[in-house]
């Protein structure tokens with residue numbers, strides 16, 4: 001899945017400085033080479049990679065001494081901060097209108113998921129309590145209007161259309177008129193799709209823009225197209241001045257180059273990402289969450305948000321707090337496991353756990369089996385051992401007892417302890433880094 005390769009090769013970069021006392025011009029050469037290679041492999045464009053590596057280098061060797069971080073952790077933190085800023089730093093929200101409805105034009109090449117994204121965004125805004133109107137102006141792709149009408153019916157959002165014989169800017173104008181009259185809060189215009197950048201259609205998009213004065217013009221691009229997606233956002237930004245991008249098919253096997261390059265190449269932020277074919281599969285784009293996911297620190301915030309739908313909110317908050325401090329013990333681990341399995345789709349959820357992002361689809365069944373074994377081993381521990389995992393790390397006889405009690409081998413018990421210990425370490429590193437970046441992710 002996305003970023004797996006990148007996370008894996010960055011792991012090597014930390015290894016090379018782990019043993020040294022501090023970061024130096026000398027010992028960061030190798031990790032810098034590794035980072036450069038990893039980004040190029042993820043399909044980030046060369047100029048972007050160059051600027052990024054230079055910034056990381058400067059920050060890594062910078063004056064600021066960070067207490068309490070080892071050199072590899074310091075480097076991870078620097079890369080985390082730079083990744084975050086590369087992707088725009090802050091979440092880019094939709095522009096709020098001064099008066100009247102929000103008007104959002106959806107532009108994009110055919111097949112990128114433009115029409116789907118229009119429907120998804122309509123549902124997203126509707127869930128926020130807004131009265132939303134979809135407007136179908138894609139008169140060139142034969143089935144596009146029907147597709148939008150069908151989507152609208154599915155999510156219970158009205159679709160304004162005038163067939164394929166009226167010019168798109170005129171359809172948009174009439175749609176907006178209706179929206180104003182009936183006091184809609186948001187109008188989403190699915191504009192004419194195009195096969196490639198083409199002056200006639202670009203001119204038409206410009207005309208539609210002039211006609212309805214949108215609050216946002218979003219270009220929908222496909223994550224699978226990597227660097228090209230970034231170049232496309234730039235081309236549209238230059239030609240028709242868009243306000244941002246929607247990056248679709250983030251659930252696919254792309255290498256992540258688009259997510260990393262778009263802001264830097266085009267100057268426009270990614271506002272939303274599409275993560276599946278379902279209407280619910282649209283999320284705001286959060287640079288900090290993406291950065292921590294790339295670095296294998298897990299995406300605890302997203303995980304907890306999903307968890308809150310599945311379990312009691314206070315239970316989730318309690319668990320997060322523990323994950324962010326060093327108090328996380330085997331009992332919490334079991335709770336976390338139950339929470340994850342209670343939410344369905346283990347493969348996507350498991351990747352959000354710190355240290356678990358390197359798990360590939362095929363390994364998910366294996367992970368499920370492993371966790372069932374972990375569970376039985378933890379159940380064979382006594383109360384003290386569950387609360388203080390160090391006890392087991394220190395005592396072979398305790399490990400033997402747990403192995404016997406659960407019907408597993410002593411090696412398997414050791415493996416559980418090693419896994420748990422490294423997980424806890426990553427959580428601590430992450431929380432320390434988040435504390436250093438001012439709490440960054442709104443974990444209050």
Ligand code: GDP
Pocket residue numbers: 108109110111112113114115116117193248249250251252273274275276277281
């Ligand atoms: P358009 O030509 O740009 O309007 O593209 P469509 O909206 O018709 O989408 C093209 C195809 O991509 C459809 O089969 C969609 O179901 C699929 N699609 C759209 N967004 C996503 C996404 O985020 N993930 C995945 N896996 N498929 C998507």
